[in-house]
Amino acid sequence: MSGAWQPAPGHWLARLLALVLAVSAMGHAHAEDGYDLWLRYGPLPAAQAEGIRAQWEVVVAPRDTEVQRSAREELLRGLAGLLGHAPPEAATPQGSGALVVGTPASSPLVAQLRLPLRGLGREGYVIERVEHAGRALTVIAAPDDIGTLYGVFHLLRLLQTGQDVSALAVREQPRLQLRVLDHWDNLDRSVERGYAGESIWDWHKLPGWLDPRYTDYARANASIGLNGAVLNNVNASAQSLAPAYLEKAAALAGVLRPWGIRVYLSARFSAPIELGGLDTADPRDPRVRRWWAAKADEIYRLIPDFGGFLVKANSEGQPGPQDYGRSHAEGANLLADALRPHGGVVMWRAFVYSHAQPDDRAKQAYDEFVPLDGRFADNVLLQVKNGPIDFQPREPFHPLFGAMPKTPLMMEFQITKEYLGFATHLAYLGTLYEETLQSDTQRPGPGHPVAQVIEGHGHALSGMAGVANLGSDRNWCGSIFDQANWYAFGRLAWNPRQSARVIAQDWVGMTFSSDPAFLAPVVAMMMASREAVVDYMTPLGLHHLMGRGHHYGPAPWDAGSERPDWDPVYYHRADAQGIGFARGRSGSNAVAQYAPALARQFDDPRRVPERELLWFHHVPWDYRMASGRTLWDELVLHYARGVDQVAAMRATWAGLSPYVDAQRYRQVASFLAIQQQEAQWWRDASIAYWQSINGLPLPVGQAPPPHSLSYYQSLKFPFAPGHH
Structure with missing residues (x-):
């Protein structure tokens, strides 16, 4: 307003206006701090919103049950944000069009429409555009209330990503039954391998205080189809099964239940001794069997829909049935x-390695479990990590997949980035998950991917578990882009045959913007990011080169643990002649655990994929790669490529500030700077160590590490997050 009176800078009104503007700015920043995840429901373009409002003049949705109310409230919340205001509610369709939600039992209209709901199961749904009584209806229908909730989130996702909703014909159902987040959270709120603050479960204040954050957690999980949460660490405290903590778990179950999420608990195998006062936890002891039966009865009185137990036994010092000369099957069947x-079900983890030193730790799970195929009870799933070592940046798929046809195998992925740069490195794990799920087990023949194995064909149970990356940080995951890994895990647990790229596109559109000028470069960053981490940390099949205990930073020189297989030197076996772990027939023969055709391929250095060469073979430094370069030159160039890729991601992000709010933009930019610095550290420290062994010069154009090997070896990080 030209010529209008303005208060002087020191005037009380000027100070008041400044305060109002500051508070307003704080509110905006708070709204874009990452808390809303992919459920931001930002306004659609005006013309698009107007067109949708014209289609859906009213919303017809039941509200009689907890899950119905969740679906209705989420739909109205989403439409209000996307359209500016939600259409009014009505008991029946009115005007020329309506959005209708329900099941044949909850909605007489849905019952009349006779939509094709047969075969969907209780969690499936359809979204269809139909004509009824002269009105155009968009209908979200399902056999059960939980299906309508999933359908609501699907429709909102289509709106958020700018899809055409004028002629929908969606039919969806999950391919896996159990879709579970495993929280490695302790009762003191510490989180093993957690990089996003304390545990979200405030056990001390439960059951009296139910943090609203628990509901938002449940909403986020339901939006991607997850239906279970293991509340406590696999390295479990028996106290998790004590009466006081069961009451706390029951309170959480009450919050999660309206969103279709069942709670599970990690059970400590020795709980009959620690809680029950018994002198044994032997699965064959009748007292032990009675104790567990009574404990299950107690749990189900408090939590009628309790999901069951997750168990880590006889691994890394955890108690288990082998302490009494019993098998894993006997232990699992007891529970x-x-x-x-x-x-209830038992999810029995296959991550085991005994106190006895094997010739190759990668072989232990296969050796222990394959002889037990068919001996597990029908309500037991064997939960198997994606690879045979431990959530490395890259591993070949676990040989158990396809090798136990009489036992349902449940995939275990790690969402928290224990080995991929914690919260600060951008590493989209959708590509890792997809790589594993699409790997062909070739059992009983070609064309049998891991995804098919975990879908449980011929078994009553199937599932996928993900080690959560959640904590008390305002943005849930420690960084904005780490949210994408939670999101991708949920989408792939629903359907393990989906495309990681499509999932990334949806996440970017919902979390940031669907503008092609933003979406395309960011998706490209994400799709290349995990490979960059592999290159600057563990190229060409190297693995387990991280610092001991905390797993932060490079330490390929590390040795001297009480167990050799806790040390990086055990895995890379570098000497003056070459580098890599010999797992072929002339080595540990781990290749024999794969289907014969794969075993022959992996046994041949010329046929094994180069990305896994050093996983399976100890290779001379002067070995000629497919590029014509020596192994040493190729290794150094992979390190450089990883660092360069991070620099390219930084440059890409630097040009995208107009599309992102300032707060999230700054955090991502800062974390990419950290990542570039640490990628360079990984490259330099690793090369310095390898040169100390092989004495070889660097390829032309490659700069030497700026510090001596002793400098890199002197770096210590006793307080790195997630330390174990």
Whole structure:
């Protein structure tokens, strides 16, 4: 307003206006701090919003049950944000069009429409555009209330990503039954391998205080189809099964239940001793069997829909059935028998390695579990990590997949980035998950990918678990882009045959912007990011080169642990002649655990994929690669390529500030700067160590490390997050 009176800078009104503007700015920043995840429901372009409002003059949705209310409230919330205001509610369709939600049992209209709901199961749904009584209806229908909730989130996703909703014909159902987040959270709120603050579960204040954050957690999980949460660490405290903590778990179950999420608990195998006062936890002891049966009865009185137990046994010092000369099957079946009357399941982890030193730790799970195929109870799933070592930046798929046809195998992925740069490195794990799921087990023949194995064909149970990356940080995951890994895990747990690229496109559109000028470069960054981490950390099949205990930073020189297989030198076996772990027939023969055709391929250095060469073979430094370069030159160039890719991601992000709010933009930019610095550190420290062994010069144009090897070896990080 030209010529209008303005208060002097020191005037009380000027100070008041400044305060109002500051508070307003704080509110905007708070709204874009990452808390809303991919459920921001930002306004659509005006013309698009107007067109949708014209289609859906009213919303017809039941509200009689907890899940119905969740679906209705989420739909109205989403439409209000996307359209400026939600259409009014009505008991029946009115005007020329309506959005209708329901099941044949909850909606007489849905019952009349006779939509094709047969075969969807309780979690499936359809979204269809139909004509009824002269009105155009968009209908979200399902056999059960939980299906309508998933359908609501699907429709909102289509709107958020700018899809055409004028002629929908969607039919969806999950390919896996159990879609579970595993929280490695302790009762003191510390999180093993956690990089996003304390545990979100405030056990001390439960059951009296139910943080609203628990509901938002449930909403986010339901939006991507997850239906279970293991509340406590696999390195479990027996106290998690004590009466006081069961009451706390029951309170959480009450919050999660309206969103279709069941709670599970990690069970400590020795709990009958620690809680029950017994002198044994032997699965064959009748007292032990009675104790577990009584404990299951107690749990189900408090939590009628309790999902069951997750168990880590006889691994890394955890108690288990082998302490009594019993098998993993006997231990799992003990708990399965206790849970069976209530419909509960046991998820028995296959991550085991014994106190006895094997010739190759990668072989232990296969050796222990394959002889037990068919001996597990029908309510037991064997939970298998994606690879045979431990969530490395890259591993070949676990040989157990396809090798136990009489036992349902449940995939375990790690969402928290224990080995991929914690919260600060951008590493989209959708590509890692997809790589594993699409790997062909070739059992019983070609064309049998890992995804097919975990879909449980011929078994009553199937599932996928993800080690959560969540904490008390305002943005949930420690960084904005780490949210994408939670999102991708949920989408792939629903359908393990989906495209990681398509999932990334949806996440970017919902979390930031669907503008092609923003979406295309960011998706490209994400799709290249995990490969960059592999290159600057563990190229060409190297693995487990991280610092001991905390797993932060490079330490390929590390040795001297009480167990050799805790040390990087055990895995790379570098000497003056070459580098890599010999797992072929002339080595540990780990290749024999794969299908014969794969075993022959992996046994041949010329046929094994170069990305896994040093996983399976100890190779001379002067070995000629497909590029014509020596192994040493190729290795150094991979390190450089990883660093260069991070620099390219920084440059890409630097040009995208107009599309992102300032707060999230700054955090991503800062974290990319950290990543570039640490990628360079990984490259330099690793090369310095390898040169100390092989004495070889660097390829032309490659700069030497700026510090001596002793400098890199002197770096210590006793307080790195997630330390174990």
